[in-house]
Every structure is written in structure tokens, then in C-alpha cells.
Amino acid sequence: MKTKIFLKQKQLIPIVAGIIAVAGLLLASCNNHSSVGQGAISAQDAAQRVYVAPGQYDEFYAFMSGGYNGQVSVYGLPSGRLFKIIPVFSQNPENGYGYSEETKPLLMTSYGFIPWDDAHHPELSQTNGVPDGRWLFINANNTPRVARIDLKTFETVETIEIPNSAGNHSSPFVTENTEYVVAGTRFGVPIPQKDVPIASYKQNFGGVLSFIKVAPSGDMDLAFQLMMPGFDYDLAHAGKGKSKDWVFFTCYNSEEAHTLLEVNASQKDKDFVAAINWKKAEEYVQQGKYHEFPGTYYDNRFDTSTQTAHSYVHQGVKVLIPSECPGLVYFIPAPKSPHGVDVDPSGNYIVANGKLSADLSVFSFDKIQQAIQQKQFDGEVNGIPVLKFDAVLAGVVKSGGLGPLHTEFDDKGNAYTTFFISSEVVKWKLGTWQVEDRQPTFYSPGHLMIPGGDSRKPWGKYLVALNKITKDRYLPTGPELSQSAQLFDISGDKMKLLLDFPTVGEPHYAQAIPASILMPRSDKIYQLASNHHPYLTRTEKDAKVVRKGNRVDVYMTEIRSHFVPDNIEGIYLGDTVYFHVTNLEQDWDAAHGFAVEGNRDNAELLLMPGQTKTLKWVPERVGVFPFYCTDFCSALHQEMQGYVRVSSPNDHVALTWSTGKE
Amino acid sequence: MKTKIFLKQKQLIPIVAGIIAVAGLLLASCNNHSSVGQGAISAQDAAQRVYVAPGQYDEFYAFMSGGYNGQVSVYGLPSGRLFKIIPVFSQNPENGYGYSEETKPLLMTSYGFIPWDDAHHPELSQTNGVPDGRWLFINANNTPRVARIDLKTFETVETIEIPNSAGNHSSPFVTENTEYVVAGTRFGVPIPQKDVPIASYKQNFGGVLSFIKVAPSGDMDLAFQLMMPGFDYDLAHAGKGKSKDWVFFTCYNSEEAHTLLEVNASQKDKDFVAAINWKKAEEYVQQGKYHEFPGTYYDNRFDTSTQTAHSYVHQGVKVLIPSECPGLVYFIPAPKSPHGVDVDPSGNYIVANGKLSADLSVFSFDKIQQAIQQKQFDGEVNGIPVLKFDAVLAGVVKSGGLGPLHTEFDDKGNAYTTFFISSEVVKWKLGTWQVEDRQPTFYSPGHLMIPGGDSRKPWGKYLVALNKITKDRYLPTGPELSQSAQLFDISGDKMKLLLDFPTVGEPHYAQAIPASILMPRSDKIYQLASNHHPYLTRTEKDAKVVRKGNRVDVYMTEIRSHFVPDNIEGIYLGDTVYFHVTNLEQDWDAAHGFAVEGNRDNAELLLMPGQTKTLKWVPERVGVFPFYCTDFCSALHQEMQGYVRVSSPNDHVALTWSTGKE
Missing domain, CATH: 2.130.10.10 (YVTN repeat-like/Quinoprotein amine dehydrogenase)
Known part of the structure; x- marks a missing residue:
């Protein structure tokens, strides 16, 4: 021009x-x-x-x-x-x-x-x-x-x-x-x-x-x-x-x-x-x-x-x-x-x-x-x-x-x-x-x-x-x-x-x-009732882990002071895991977090009451790895943890997860 | 165990x-x-x-x-x-x-x-x-x-x-x-x-x-x-x-x-x-x-x-x-x-x-x-x-x-x-x-x-x-x-x-x-004299652009209120450009910044006086793209800018850059 x-x-x-x-x-x-x-x-x-x-x-x-x-x-x-x-x-x-x-x-x-x-x-x-x-x-x-x-x-x-x-x-x-x-x-x-x-x-x-x-x-x-x-x-x-x-x-x-x-x-x-x-x-x-x-x-x-x-x-x-x-x-x-x-x-x-x-x-x-x-x-x-x-x-x-x-x-x-x-x-x-x-x-x-x-x-x-x-x-x-x-x-x-x-x-x-x-x-919380996230887990009993090929979707809940599921097995190297985490709290400022060790290219989730967020994780080594709540949420916050077990594709470990009813 | x-x-x-x-x-x-x-x-x-x-x-x-x-x-x-x-x-x-x-x-x-x-x-x-x-x-x-x-x-x-x-x-x-x-x-x-x-x-x-x-x-x-x-x-x-x-x-x-x-x-x-x-x-x-x-x-x-x-x-x-x-x-x-x-x-x-x-x-x-x-x-x-x-x-x-x-x-x-x-x-x-x-x-x-x-x-x-x-x-x-x-x-x-x-x-x-x-x-500045960064550009006359295969190293300086070089031509799609920017200022709090449009996976540089930092940029389209100082550094900060021209590998554009003497 x-x-x-x-x-x-x-x-x-x-x-x-x-x-x-x-x-x-x-x-x-x-x-x-x-x-x-x-x-x-x-x-x-x-x-x-x-x-x-x-x-x-x-x-x-x-x-x-x-x-x-x-x-x-x-x-x-x-x-x-x-x-x-x-x-x-x-x-x-x-x-x-x-x-x-x-x-x-x-x-x-x-x-x-x-x-x-x-x-x-x-x-x-x-x-x-x-x-x-x-x-x-x-x-x-x-x-x-x-x-x-x-x-x-x-x-x-x-x-x-x-x-x-x-x-x-x-x-x-x-x-x-x-x-x-x-x-x-x-x-x-x-x-x-x-x-x-x-x-x-x-x-x-x-x-x-x-x-x-x-x-x-x-x-x-x-x-x-x-x-x-x-x-x-x-x-x-x-x-x-x-x-x-x-x-x-x-x-x-x-x-x-x-x-x-x-x-x-x-x-x-x-x-x-x-x-x-x-x-x-x-x-x-x-x-x-x-x-x-x-x-x-x-x-x-x-x-x-x-x-x-x-x-x-x-x-x-x-x-x-x-x-x-x-x-x-x-x-x-x-x-x-x-x-x-x-x-x-x-x-x-x-x-x-x-x-x-x-x-x-x-x-x-x-x-x-x-x-x-x-x-x-x-x-x-x-x-x-x-x-x-x-x-x-x-x-x-x-x-x-x-x-x-x-x-x-x-x-x-x-x-x-x-x-x-x-x-x-x-x-x-x-x-x-x-x-x-x-x-x-x-x-x-x-x-x-x-x-x-x-x-x-x-x-x-x-x-x-x-x-x-x-x-x-x-x-x-x-x-x-x-x-x-x-x-x-x-x-x-x-x-x-x-x-x-x-x-x-x-x-x-x-x-x-x-x-x-x-x-x-100013809103105080996200209402769970109006949460229409496609990977929402509305109650603990709805928590589950779904595999489709190499993709694993974890439908997870947090409430003081535990995760459901808190233990997951049957994950393999080569999988891509999506942790879809819902904070079930409905009190003002009752936040939770979520993180898993060694997560390349991603950070963590910070979840306000009623929110659902997704963290992608590509496991890179075999073993048992902890995840935990990153936001000090209660006197038992330190106890708010779980494990995910990662196996070699050559092994056969059934896909299982804790239901919160153990 | x-x-x-x-x-x-x-x-x-x-x-x-x-x-x-x-x-x-x-x-x-x-x-x-x-x-x-x-x-x-x-x-x-x-x-x-x-x-x-x-x-x-x-x-x-x-x-x-x-x-x-x-x-x-x-x-x-x-x-x-x-x-x-x-x-x-x-x-x-x-x-x-x-x-x-x-x-x-x-x-x-x-x-x-x-x-x-x-x-x-x-x-x-x-x-x-x-x-x-x-x-x-x-x-x-x-x-x-x-x-x-x-x-x-x-x-x-x-x-x-x-x-x-x-x-x-x-x-x-x-x-x-x-x-x-x-x-x-x-x-x-x-x-x-x-x-x-x-x-x-x-x-x-x-x-x-x-x-x-x-x-x-x-x-x-x-x-x-x-x-x-x-x-x-x-x-x-x-x-x-x-x-x-x-x-x-x-x-x-x-x-x-x-x-x-x-x-x-x-x-x-x-x-x-x-x-x-x-x-x-x-x-x-x-x-x-x-x-x-x-x-x-x-x-x-x-x-x-x-x-x-x-x-x-x-x-x-x-x-x-x-x-x-x-x-x-x-x-x-x-x-x-x-x-x-x-x-x-x-x-x-x-x-x-x-x-x-x-x-x-x-x-x-x-x-x-x-x-x-x-x-x-x-x-x-x-x-x-x-x-x-x-x-x-x-x-x-x-x-x-x-x-x-x-x-x-x-x-x-x-x-x-x-x-x-x-x-x-x-x-x-x-x-x-x-x-x-x-x-x-x-x-x-x-x-x-x-x-x-x-x-x-x-x-x-x-x-x-x-x-x-x-x-x-x-x-x-x-x-x-x-x-x-x-x-x-x-x-x-x-x-x-x-x-x-x-x-x-x-x-x-x-x-x-x-x-x-x-x-x-507390230090007030980084001394230029003790800056031994491998890509330091100590004076404006040392500024240059060096190509080795598809890697381009830009040795660049900033001082109120200009870059040397401020115009670069002869960069091609497929290159990886490293901007090595040195802030030549030696006054307390005389910071400069550096950013280039559309930089995937990277952010910007914030440079304190006497510092050298490197930003990696992989150009992804043909055209002429501005870069600029991101830290308001003087009354003429807005004028502190430059351009990099990106050409198709099929074209032939000589590698040239402004010397600060134009």
C-alpha cells in the first residue's frame, strides 16, 4: 500500500x-x-x-x-x-x-x-x-x-x-x-x-x-x-x-x-x-x-x-x-x-x-x-x-x-x-x-x-x-x-x-x-447444579476410570479430605491420562488442588467449589506415583493423596480404581 | 522393602x-x-x-x-x-x-x-x-x-x-x-x-x-x-x-x-x-x-x-x-x-x-x-x-x-x-x-x-x-x-x-x-565487565547476525531507546532464530524487554542492566514482523522497535541487518 x-x-x-x-x-x-x-x-x-x-x-x-x-x-x-x-x-x-x-x-x-x-x-x-x-x-x-x-x-x-x-x-x-x-x-x-x-x-x-x-x-x-x-x-x-x-x-x-x-x-x-x-x-x-x-x-x-x-x-x-x-x-x-x-x-x-x-x-x-x-x-x-x-x-x-x-x-x-x-x-x-x-x-x-x-x-x-x-x-x-x-x-x-x-x-x-x-x-462459588462440564463427576459414586485405546479418562472428585478414586491401577506407558477433577465443596473459599509428579508441559489444577478442571498427564516411567491436593484444605490436608500405578505395556494389570467405599 | x-x-x-x-x-x-x-x-x-x-x-x-x-x-x-x-x-x-x-x-x-x-x-x-x-x-x-x-x-x-x-x-x-x-x-x-x-x-x-x-x-x-x-x-x-x-x-x-x-x-x-x-x-x-x-x-x-x-x-x-x-x-x-x-x-x-x-x-x-x-x-x-x-x-x-x-x-x-x-x-x-x-x-x-x-x-x-x-x-x-x-x-x-x-x-x-x-x-546492576555470556554483544558495533545452517544467532544490543540491529532480513521459514539480547545500560533500574510477535512456546525477555538473555523464535509465516522493547524505558520507548523479514526458502534474500550507523 x-x-x-x-x-x-x-x-x-x-x-x-x-x-x-x-x-x-x-x-x-x-x-x-x-x-x-x-x-x-x-x-x-x-x-x-x-x-x-x-x-x-x-x-x-x-x-x-x-x-x-x-x-x-x-x-x-x-x-x-x-x-x-x-x-x-x-x-x-x-x-x-x-x-x-x-x-x-x-x-x-x-x-x-x-x-x-x-x-x-x-x-x-x-x-x-x-x-x-x-x-x-x-x-x-x-x-x-x-x-x-x-x-x-x-x-x-x-x-x-x-x-x-x-x-x-x-x-x-x-x-x-x-x-x-x-x-x-x-x-x-x-x-x-x-x-x-x-x-x-x-x-x-x-x-x-x-x-x-x-x-x-x-x-x-x-x-x-x-x-x-x-x-x-x-x-x-x-x-x-x-x-x-x-x-x-x-x-x-x-x-x-x-x-x-x-x-x-x-x-x-x-x-x-x-x-x-x-x-x-x-x-x-x-x-x-x-x-x-x-x-x-x-x-x-x-x-x-x-x-x-x-x-x-x-x-x-x-x-x-x-x-x-x-x-x-x-x-x-x-x-x-x-x-x-x-x-x-x-x-x-x-x-x-x-x-x-x-x-x-x-x-x-x-x-x-x-x-x-x-x-x-x-x-x-x-x-x-x-x-x-x-x-x-x-x-x-x-x-x-x-x-x-x-x-x-x-x-x-x-x-x-x-x-x-x-x-x-x-x-x-x-x-x-x-x-x-x-x-x-x-x-x-x-x-x-x-x-x-x-x-x-x-x-x-x-x-x-x-x-x-x-x-x-x-x-x-x-x-x-x-x-x-x-x-x-x-x-x-x-x-x-x-x-x-x-x-x-x-x-x-x-x-x-x-x-x-x-x-x-461477585460470585462466591460455582454452583454444582449448573456445572455442565462434559467430564463432571457429580457424586463420589459416579467416579470412574474409562479407557478408550490409549486414552484414559479419570472422573475424579475432591472433598475434604479425600479423592475418589484415590488409587488407580492398569495405566500403561504410552497412555495419555486426563484427570477430570471436580471439587464437590459448596462452601465459599473451600478450594482444592490437584497435581501429579513429573508432569511434563503441564502444571497443576486449582479448583474452586463446584468447578471441574482437567489435567493431562503422559506417564513416562513404570512405578507407583503419588498425586495429592495442592491447596491446604483442612487439618487432614496432608492425608489427601492417592496413587497411580504405571505398568509396562508388556505386563497385564487390570484397570481398577478405589471406589471410596473401602 | x-x-x-x-x-x-x-x-x-x-x-x-x-x-x-x-x-x-x-x-x-x-x-x-x-x-x-x-x-x-x-x-x-x-x-x-x-x-x-x-x-x-x-x-x-x-x-x-x-x-x-x-x-x-x-x-x-x-x-x-x-x-x-x-x-x-x-x-x-x-x-x-x-x-x-x-x-x-x-x-x-x-x-x-x-x-x-x-x-x-x-x-x-x-x-x-x-x-x-x-x-x-x-x-x-x-x-x-x-x-x-x-x-x-x-x-x-x-x-x-x-x-x-x-x-x-x-x-x-x-x-x-x-x-x-x-x-x-x-x-x-x-x-x-x-x-x-x-x-x-x-x-x-x-x-x-x-x-x-x-x-x-x-x-x-x-x-x-x-x-x-x-x-x-x-x-x-x-x-x-x-x-x-x-x-x-x-x-x-x-x-x-x-x-x-x-x-x-x-x-x-x-x-x-x-x-x-x-x-x-x-x-x-x-x-x-x-x-x-x-x-x-x-x-x-x-x-x-x-x-x-x-x-x-x-x-x-x-x-x-x-x-x-x-x-x-x-x-x-x-x-x-x-x-x-x-x-x-x-x-x-x-x-x-x-x-x-x-x-x-x-x-x-x-x-x-x-x-x-x-x-x-x-x-x-x-x-x-x-x-x-x-x-x-x-x-x-x-x-x-x-x-x-x-x-x-x-x-x-x-x-x-x-x-x-x-x-x-x-x-x-x-x-x-x-x-x-x-x-x-x-x-x-x-x-x-x-x-x-x-x-x-x-x-x-x-x-x-x-x-x-x-x-x-x-x-x-x-x-x-x-x-x-x-x-x-x-x-x-x-x-x-x-x-x-x-x-x-x-x-x-x-x-x-x-x-x-x-x-x-543487594546488587544494583549486572556489571557488563564481568558478563561472560557466550553470546554477549559488548558494544553496538559488535552487533551481528550469524547463520549456521538453519540456526540464526542474532547478537543484539538494547540501550535507550533503540536496538542494534533493528532491521533484519534474510531469515527463512525453517530457521530457528536465537535473539541474544544484551542490555547495555549500567544505571540502576534501567531495564529493557524484548518480544517478537507470534512466538510459540516462549514468552519474552526482561533484561536488567548488564544482562544478556536469549529468546528462541521459530518463524512460522512469511512477512515482516515487528519486535519491540516491552519495558517502558524512556519517553521514546514506543519508538524502540525493529523488524525481522521472513522469506520463503524458495526465495533468495541476502542476510542483512542494520548496523546502528544508518
Whole structure:
């Protein structure tokens, strides 16, 4: 695909970009070991504000991306305590996710089984622009995917792959009523993929933006894609209120460089915010104005009834070409390689965070509509009109900071922006564009998060800065340090630093929601009555072992504190054994585990009450091998064990198992 | 192996064991939602005691087993904050442990690559019976292994497999000067393994206890094993001071039951503590009084110079038979299926925690020595003399609790015991055996931990109860809940509950050490000068791509914010590509990552300054695929990317790469 730039822009000399890049390297300079206090709160007061006494609950659930651990972490605020790691895109030995037969399909892609990904942006489902606590979406940055977590069970229930994309970064932001989850390629790639010289980037590379339809049930389907120039699409946010039919994506590398981007993608003074009218896109699709592109992708759905995930393979995508679809896409010039794009609660203001800038450009949705009507264009790119910068600009925030990355909002008309290079959060006023306060962070914040802070209803009590550099903030743990978050009280005029708390993985974005919304939704157990797993063993008397050729299915139960069966004989080398284990408990938190010695390529099972899970085991030597419950379940947990006897195929040992009645 | 029981014991009727088992099921009864306060401390005071203000450090490092996540977690006390998850026995997507070529050998066993285990007991190395901060050992319970973590780097540097063992639970406790790490089989198995009926347990199953020699360098070698009866060996502790030449193991299932152990292994009133004189064992080994048993096992060592682990395969073990070695082993009768065995700081008192009992039996080392001298025996088992219970008993603690599991000690002559069934910690006095205090825990504690609390030098300020049941303590997260710890202040007469904090994985044992000992040891970076990785790329100009047949080695560097090379062409389907990535940074916490799209069976690399790691990638389709830095490293992190072009073997594309000079 050939990409033509008609836009005339002032070309900054490369050395400017170089200087700014050097500024990035100076991030280590702001590492003074600093105590609480400068935020005008005493340590005594801060301690009271973050302490959640034993037996009391936190006020907010916070969902943090685990970044390169591929998971989502659930924290409580204000305590900063980690409640759960929800495995999403990576195998997780702790509960056998991605190792159990039921969950392996969730990690299937067109490349096959991928045991890892890089999860960046948790996004709560919304109703009328307000987080509603039904689902949490999160993107996979490496092998492009979007996942959906059910907030009743806090488990991953769907992963969908995105074809024609590479580095799914600007995702999975939702439209106001969760009609769509969006996604965008971070890397230009040949579309469809083909073997071309990397140096032919400008001729052969493009970038797609994807719209994934979310059904009322939550099920996702890839609805359509937009074929865009081969820029790097970085972040996105949907409009709300008056702008609810639109989605905004930032991009950098409008230079279309393909090597040493650190310098070569920072040549131009401005890149773009792409404004997309998704209602218009729907119309074009309905009118058939799309192209069928090839593209194989997996949609993996976890069936809560059978407690098993299945993979569905899809072929082909509907692709809209903007030059053929007037009114579908506009480019807004945005200074200095914009990173985050954030929409205020009213839906009128769109903030572009130019990461190599000190200033923030804020655009007005009203002005954008006016400019479109009046055709105030400054050329076009691949048939996409470029709006005149001055015509759509609402204001500029002269922040005094360096390296703005992301902005969120409170419920009092204020915005809060992280500055990576100058290591701070700056509070400023919507409309006046004046800075109201600034507080240092330790160190180098990426995203920040205010509960509901990207929605129509921010709960503006706390702000969490998600820092990329930890250094001297905690007891050292060798060269590898934890990532770090900092909690601020933003209920008053000035931000007050309350707490440093480390995070697992690398936190990118986070979202939070009042506990009062989510807590009543949470399931306590899996009901045995609605467990329709194909290998369910409903009672101990149904336990059995079934051989079909070299496949052995063990229908097994666990209840405090024994297995049925607990002894199995008549297994041979060459068999593949599937242990289908049902936890018969129906009390909250009465978990059991299951593991067998020497299990290559698999881990263990962790079973909540009412759950059935399957562990595959290929015995590799003759003998008698123990299995046991891995979760300390009762005073007689250590006694919860069994044996499986493995014989040579040359021997004859009858298939027998204990019945629990011995 | 035939095991004969000559010991005469009062046989309890099965129904008694049944009743006690039912008591275990009642653990759910003590789940009142309770607030802080009953420990006679206000929430205000407790808040101040646990709050570590931003910029301040915690007082103690706590190392907690991750249980079925296979890892060790590093927490700070008193804040309860999680600083790092150190991967040990399980693959860890967060930093590519077990996915990188350098770390895969650490998960090798005689069964092949095992991606998971169940890690139970962290144990700090000791000098003169005091934790010294050199290493942390931890056991793998499922596929028997012991690991060693270097506390300079907080990384796993060795894993050693234990042959002839199954379920390595009573491990890895150290002798007073870390001469040995001990291990013991939890499950009786045929030794060596063979195909025999499970019902022939008493005839064919045995249990070995293992002694692993620790060299001054830390390197572990399996020195010898003891062939014991086929009981279930549960926990251990070495003596100290006067008892330093001895190690004590608890066992249950002296009934040698092989099915429904919940009932059948609780028939007898007493099982045993095995007291082993390891100095005597050394003499017997030196005299050649051992048998060579078969047994293949892996010892995997991480070489810090080459930053790479290698597997060494060993054959054969020296095994001592107690009946042939007088004075080597004695059995002490211990009531009610003893679980933990704990030795007080003086080394004189050995506490057996009979898990189906209300009372604790405390034995005296002096009395044990006297009984041995005076041959006060009560029969023998497999040639092992059984000491008379009354002759060695120092005292009985009438606790009033139910289900004692573990005991630790402070520096004021007090002991603290967890009671799983009655959900409490009971404080009692050594010597008087009187209960001094009791506090409820929420809920069902397993181990407890006082810093240095199993050593000669307890730092008796805090106590952490490691609870197995969480239920209503935190905001609910669906059916799967976090595990939980509770921090008590034990500096006064009464224990005061300060904080609930959740833990990742399932915490079993934990150990803690003052930050003042460990902090100065911690490395900040890996020195490039001492990096002798065979695929190190020392400078950008040394970067290159080398093909040998179908193997391609990429010598790659990372520094803020670019790769060299960043574009690679001339890779073909059918190749196996090894990306050997070196992080050239030498500033603290200047990490980089590396990942490539669609990488089957592998994850990503997380590279600390000065580190080299290798990711294997088998390209599976033709096209141009991005790779990128996964750790947000600078304001221009998003620009840190590159491409690899994959061609069909039928095409001819020259092997070329960018040099960083373009």
C-alpha cells in the first residue's frame, strides 16, 4: 500500500529530536530520596487515610494491567493491597491457567498456542458513559488480541485475535454503551502480510484500526477495520455525550520511518489524532462499501456452563478504505509525537499528550464539527482530510513539565496529566487551561488513574500514578525491582501523596470502580447444579476410570479430605491420562488442588467449589506415583493423596480404581 | 522393602479419627467478620505501626513461599507490601524465567522439563544458627527438588533433584552452619521405583530422608540418604547449640495405609519424630557403610559469569540403612499425627505439633540423650530404637486450642503456636508450659513466622500468621480468593493484631531477616565487565547476525531507546532464530524487554542492566514482523522497535541487518 503525505509541515531538524531524546535519558536525574510531607499532609494523617483495618473493606477495586506479565491485577484502594492476579494472556502456574485443558484454548491464535503476551489497558464496560461493572476488557500488545473478563467470576471468558494488525496498543477502549471495543496497530506492516523489503515501508506498509462489536451477552465479534496510512497508532479513547459517535486515536511516526525511530520518527513537529465517526462506519458497512480482506483469526470463548473454552476460527475481514468513505475519518494535527488521547467528562475536550512537548494541546469537539462543516482543511493524507490545527484548538496548557503522557479528570472540572521526563503529576483547569497544582512522583509516571477518570462520572477522590522507575523507593531486591504506584488524595485543592505501593508486572493503564458497584456482583462459588462440564463427576459414586485405546479418562472428585478414586491401577506407558477433577465443596473459599509428579508441559489444577478442571498427564516411567491436593484444605490436608500405578505395556494389570467405599 | 512394626501402641478405634476429621471440616465455623481492636490496640495506633511513609524503608524482608505458584515472594514488614516474585520452580511470563534459553535448564529434571512445582518452605542460610543473608533455600514438593536463591541478586541459582523421593515436603531445613540442607519423602514409594500393586504398600514401599551438602560457594550436592520405613515424612528442623548435630523429622501414617488416609492414617494414638545424628551419618558414610542405590537426578546450576544455567546429570546415591548403623536414628513417639517439629533457640526443646490434638508435646534434648545412653527403648521399627515417650518428654502444653500445626519462638523465652481448626495463635512459656495469651486469626492458620523465629536469634517484634482461608477478609474477587497473612505486634505481653495483607500463591512457611543485614548485600546492576555470556554483544558495533545452517544467532544490543540491529532480513521459514539480547545500560533500574510477535512456546525477555538473555523464535509465516522493547524505558520507548523479514526458502534474500550507523 502506497502512502502519500500531502500535508505541508514545518520540518524540524533532526538535532531537535535528538535533544529531546537526550532529555528522555535524563530521567535518572530526579531520584532524590524523598519523604512524604511536601504534599502538605503529615505521615500520621496519611497513615490513617490508607489504613484499612482488619475486618474492614477497601473503598475501590482497582484493575491494573500487568504489562509484560500478560495479566490483570486486582488491588484495593486506598490500601494498595493486591487481592488477585487474573491470568489473561499468559500461562499462570498458580492456578493452572493455560495449562488446564479447559483454559488452553484461550491462548490459541492463528500462530498456534502463545503462552505469553503484554497486557496494557484495562477498560471497564460502560453504560451511558459510566463504568457499569459487567466486564473488564484488556488488550494484548504483542500478538494482537483483546480479552474480556467477567466481573462476576473475575475470570477471563473470551480472547479474540485481531488480524492485519501488529502491536495492538491503542486498545481496548469502549464506546459509551460498550457497543464497540476498538483496537489499532502500533506497527505498520504489509497488509496482508507478505515478504517485502523493510526499506519499502512507505510503499508497502499500512496500519489498520479495528472495531470489535460487543453483544449484550458480552461476546465479541470483529465487525470491521479501517485501512489507514502506515503510521504507529498509539492510544485511543471514545467520545462521550455529544462526541459519543466518535473515537479518537493518536499516532506517531507519520514520517513512516522504519529504522532508528527514536530519531527518525521525531522529525516532524506534528503527528495526528485520527477522529473516526463509527456511526458513519456502520452505515458504510451496511451499504456494503467494504472490501473483503483475507485474515485468519481466533475467537476463543469460555462457556460458563461447560466450564470449558472453545476456539472458533474465522476467515476474512470487512475493511473500509477512508478515501472511499467521505466523513468517516479526519486527521487533527497534534504536536510532538502524541501519546495519550483523553476525552473530558463532558465529551467536548480532547487532550493530546505530545510526549516530546511541554505543552498540551486541547481540541474542541464543537470546533472539530464546525471545521468539518466549513471544510477548514489543511490538505489530506491518503484521502483523509487534515483539519486546520488552529480551527480546532480549544486551548493550550502551558504545563512547565516535560514529557506529558496521559490525562484523566475529576468531577470538579480539573484535569491531571503525568509528565514522564519531569516525573510529576500536573493538575490543571479545563477551560482556563491554567495549572492549579503539581506534585512530584517517584519516578517517571506513565499512565495515571482516577476511578472513573476517563468516563462521564469520575469519582475524584484518589489518583494513582503508575511509575516506570522504582530505584530507591523500596528495600532493594537485586537488579530486578518491582514497578511502583503512588496514591494521591485529590479531594482538596492540592494533591496529597499518601502511599507508595509496588505492583506486580509493569503497570500500564488502570481503572477503578467503587466497591459498592462491584461487590454485590461477585460470585462466591460455582454452583454444582449448573456445572455442565462434559467430564463432571457429580457424586463420589459416579467416579470412574474409562479407557478408550490409549486414552484414559479419570472422573475424579475432591472433598475434604479425600479423592475418589484415590488409587488407580492398569495405566500403561504410552497412555495419555486426563484427570477430570471436580471439587464437590459448596462452601465459599473451600478450594482444592490437584497435581501429579513429573508432569511434563503441564502444571497443576486449582479448583474452586463446584468447578471441574482437567489435567493431562503422559506417564513416562513404570512405578507407583503419588498425586495429592495442592491447596491446604483442612487439618487432614496432608492425608489427601492417592496413587497411580504405571505398568509396562508388556505386563497385564487390570484397570481398577478405589471406589471410596473401602 | 518390608516394614515391620514391633511397637505396641494403643489402637484407637477408627471412629475417633473420624470425629477429629469432622472437626477439620468445621473450619468454616469461625468466620465472624471481625475488626481490629480486641488485641487491645486502636485502629489509629495500628495504622501508625504498619505505615511506611513514601521514601522510607520497611524494617524486615520477609520471604514467603508461593506454594502452588512454585515461587518465592519478597514482602516488606511491617507494611505487608509485595516487592518481588522470585521465580523458582515454575515458568514465569513476567520476566521470561523458564522461557529464556538461559533459565530453561533450571526446570530440567529426570522427567524432562517440568514447568511447575509446589514450593513450601523458604529457609535462610545460617551461620552459628543465625540467619546470615547469603542464600535462601526452598523445596519443591511435587517433583522433589531443592532450590537455592542468591540474596545478592534475588535470583534462583541452583535447583537439585532428589531421587527415590516423592513429595519433598520436610525440606529444605538447614543445619546450624548450613553444612546440610535436609529433605524427606512425604509419600511412601517403591525404592527404587517399580511396578507393584498399591495394596502391597507395607511390603514394597519405603521412605528416604536426604542430606544435601552445601559447599562454601553454595553449590549443593546430594551427600547421602537414609532408608526409612514407608511412613509419610512431614516436616523437619535441625537442632542448634547442644543439639546441632541432630535433625528431627515428623512423620504420620506410621499405619502405612495406602487408601483414604484421612481415616486410615489416623488410627494410632502416636506417630513419630525421627531424630537423626548427621555427624554419625557422616562417619558411617566415610567408613563406607552405605549401599549404592540407583537413581538419576539433575543438578542445575546457574553460572553468574556466563549468566547461563547448565544441567548436570548424576547417577546413583549413597544410602544408609539405619538397622546397619547403630546410633544413627531414634524414633520419639509423638501424639496425633504430628505436623511441624520446631526446636527452641536454646536447642534443648523440640516441640511436636500433633495436628489432631489440643496438646503440644515438648521433648528435651538432654532427656533424649539420657534415654539413649540408658537404652530407655520401647521396641523398635525396622531396627530403629523407639525411645520411651515418658523418658524424653519435657512438658505438655495444655493449649485449649484445636489442630496445632507449627511453633516459632521469640527472644524472651516464649513460643507461639498456630491452631488450624480453632483459628488462633497461642503464646506459651517455655519451661512452665503455661499459656500466656491467645489471639484469633482469620482464618485457619498454617505456618506462622517470627523473624529469626526458628533460629538461635529470634528478632521477636512481629509475628505473621499465614492463613489458609480468606473468605470475607477482603473485597471479594469471585470464587477464587487470595490467600492471606496477618501481622501481629508481639513486642509486649499480649499479641496485637496490626494488619491483614493478602499474599500471592499459597503461603506455606516464611522467613524474615532485618533489612540491615540484607540491604547492603543487594546488587544494583549486572556489571557488563564481568558478563561472560557466550553470546554477549559488548558494544553496538559488535552487533551481528550469524547463520549456521538453519540456526540464526542474532547478537543484539538494547540501550535507550533503540536496538542494534533493528532491521533484519534474510531469515527463512525453517530457521530457528536465537535473539541474544544484551542490555547495555549500567544505571540502576534501567531495564529493557524484548518480544517478537507470534512466538510459540516462549514468552519474552526482561533484561536488567548488564544482562544478556536469549529468546528462541521459530518463524512460522512469511512477512515482516515487528519486535519491540516491552519495558517502558524512556519517553521514546514506543519508538524502540525493529523488524525481522521472513522469506520463503524458495526465495533468495541476502542476510542483512542494520548496523546502528544508518
